[in-house]
Amino acid sequence: MRHKIRLEGVVTPEAVREQYVYVPFEMPAGARRLDVNYHYENQVQGAQETHPGNNIDIGVFDARGADFLTGGFRGWSGGARTAFFVEPRAATPGYLRGPLQPGEWTIVFGCSKIDDPTVRWRVNIEVEVDVLAPPQETSGVPLPGGEKRPVVAGGSDGAGGRWYRGDLHAHSEHSDGANTVDEIIDYTRRVGLDYFALTDHNTISHWDDLARLNTGAAPLLIAGEEITMYGGHANVWGLDGWIDFRGSDSEKVQRLVEDANRRGSMFSINHPDSPIPWLHPSVQSYQAVEVWNAPWRWFNEPALERWVAHLRGGQRMVAVGGSDSHCVPPAKMTQPNGPGEPCSWVYVEGPLSERGVLDAVAAGHVFISEAPAGPFLELRADADGDGVFEALPGDRIDAPADRAVRFHVTYRGPEGKHIRLIGREGLVREITPETEEHDSEFDLRLEGKGYLRAEVRGFRGRPDRGEVVHALTNPIYWGAW
Numbered sequence: 085m086r087h088k089i090r091l092e093g094v095v096t097p098e099a100v101r102e103q104y105v106y107v108p109f110e111m112p113a114g115a116r117r118l119d120v121n122y123h124y125e126n127q128v129q130g131a132q133e134t135h136p137g138n139n140i141d142i143g144v145f146d147a148r149g150a151d152f153l154t155g156g157f158r159g160w161s162g163g164a165r166t167a168f169f170v171e172p173r174a175a176t177p178g179y180l181r182g183p184l185q186p187g188e189w190t191i192v193f194g195c196s197k198i199d200d201p202t203v204r205w206r207v208n209i210e211v212e213v214d215v216l217a218p219p220q221e222t223s224g225v226p227l228p229g230g231e232k233r234p235v236v237a238g239g240s241d242g243a244g245g246r247w248y249r250g251d252l253h254a255h256s257e258h259s260d261g262a263n264t265v266d267e268i269i270d271y272t273r274r275v276g277l278d279y280f281a282l283t284d285h286n287t288i289s290h291w292d293d294l295a296r297l298n299t300g301a302a303p304l305l306i307a308g309e310e311i312t313m314y315g316g317h318a319n320v321w322g323l324d325g326w327i328d329f330r331g332s333d334s335e336k337v338q339r340l341v342e343d344a345n346r347r348g349s350m351f352s353i354n355h356p357d358s359p360i361p362w363l364h365p366s367v368q369s370y371q372a373v374e375v376w377n378a379p380w381r382w383f384n385e386p387a388l389e390r391w392v393a394h395l396r397g398g399q400r401m402v403a404v405g406g407s408d409s410h411c412v413p414p415a416k417m418t419q420p421n422g423p424g425e426p427c428s429w430v431y432v433e434g435p436l437s438e439r440g441v442l443d444a445v446a447a448g449h450v451f452i453s454e455a456p457a458g459p460f461l462e463l464r465a466d467a468d469g470d471g472v473f474e475a476l477p478g479d480r481i482d483a484p485a486d487r488a489v490r491f492h493v494t495y496r497g498p499e500g501k502h503i504r505l506i507g508r509e510g511l512v513r514e515i516t517p518e519t520e521e522h523d524s525e526f527d528l529r530l531e532g533k534g535y536l537r538a539e540v541r542g543f544r545g546r547p548d549r550g551e552v553v554h555a556l557t558n559p560i561y562w563g564a565w
């Protein structure tokens with residue numbers, strides 16, 4: 085038997101200010117499939133950033149409620165789909181399979197882009213009910229978010245520390261990406277990534293595939309989510325379950341940061357200046373900024389400056405990169421880069437594990453290069469003067485009062501590029517390697533509270549287009565950070 089519900093309404097200017105519209109409906113007992121499709125006036129054709137019209141996102145919460153942070157999240161497709169289904173053992177990508185508990189469910193609209201003063205919408209809901217089925221038919225199917233996600237170990241039995249190549253930011257068909265998770269992981273294997281975080285927008289439905297594909301072969305797969313708000317995007321990695329995305333004002337965004345921190349993840353602001361700017365300057369306690377999103381382009385310069393402003397202001401902050409890949413072959417390539425471009429290298433002690441990667445990111449043991457092939461760029465320091473360069477980017481060292489500290493730069497990449505060593509006051513030293521393998525050492529007197537980081541720049545194409553960044557490291561810090 086099929087229950088059909090048709091709901092209609094209007095998005096008003098008040099709703100646009102609130103950002104989200106809640107449309108409750110009744111899930112009958114014995115439901116075994118939910119189908120939803122929706123329509124609205126003057127839907128934007130093409131990219132919403134550049135084309136006129138309206139865009140209304142959609143998702144659904146189940147009978148556990150739709151409260152901020154604690155709601156019973158069952159899926160989100162943003163503006164990527166106009167229809168979805170949920171069954172106990174299957175669902176449209178972006179949605180979580182599981183029992184269809186009777187009670188009040190809620191369709192959530194997100195007012196992503198509303199050009200018109202008001203917008204009429206319509207939702208068609210169909211619920212397939214098996215009146216004869218015993219109510220416990222789906223009782224063996226756990227509620228999404230109820231299970232503890234297994235902690236992933238393995239991937240390498242390497243003892244001692246080393247740099248691992250990876251990517252912290254990418255999308256699949258579980259949000260607005262073009263590929264299945266299998267296709268993307270195949271690609272990451274071919275380009276030689278050691279670890280890979282898939283961060284679909286506002287959902288965790290891709291985590292099932294990650295768990296299935298996390299077989300111990302490279303890359304190590306890390307469950308992530310891109311918290312996709314209308315005032316900015318942020319990545320979280322390694323959580324035990326879904327995290328809310330409805331940060332409609334700075335106070336709510338602050339609560340999301342605290343929720344991520346409390347649950348053992350970091351909160352990392354993505355592409356903070358463009359294409360989606362970060363509009364919550366008062367929010368604090370996040371740990372990382374994506375200074376390099378996709379291939380180095382003009383909009384990465386203000387992201388880099390934003391990070392540098394944190395550092396110069398005396399605040400420790402981790403710089404990360406993210407490909408933000410939405411497509412790999414055989415899908416049509418609508419962006420020039422795939423996963424690993426740029427590549428975030430993390431220094432992990434002992435065997436590669438999810439915890440090891442995330443601890444390395446949290447510690448700032450990270451440098452970023454334009455591709456998995458490099459350039460390789462390492463900055464180390466010998467703080468105690470024993471001849472061993474034990475301090476890595478992200479580390480804080482004690483500056484000796486009576487002598488200089490020796491630093492070591494390792495570069496593997498094209499000749500003729502400029503390695504710039506940059507401190508809190510600006511450029512400290514510039515090296516232009518004449519070979520593809522460069523190692524050098526220099527001494528610095530360290531005073532007060534400072535840092536040193538390395539950045540490699542050069543021309544990509546015509547010199548009049550200016551220099552791009554080929555690689556950059558997090559800083560080595562000294563003093564009271």
Ligand SMILES: [Zn+2]
Pocket residue numbers: 310317354355360
């Ligand atoms: Zn984003």
Ligand SMILES: [Zn+2]
Pocket residue numbers: 253254255310408
């Ligand atoms: Zn993204």
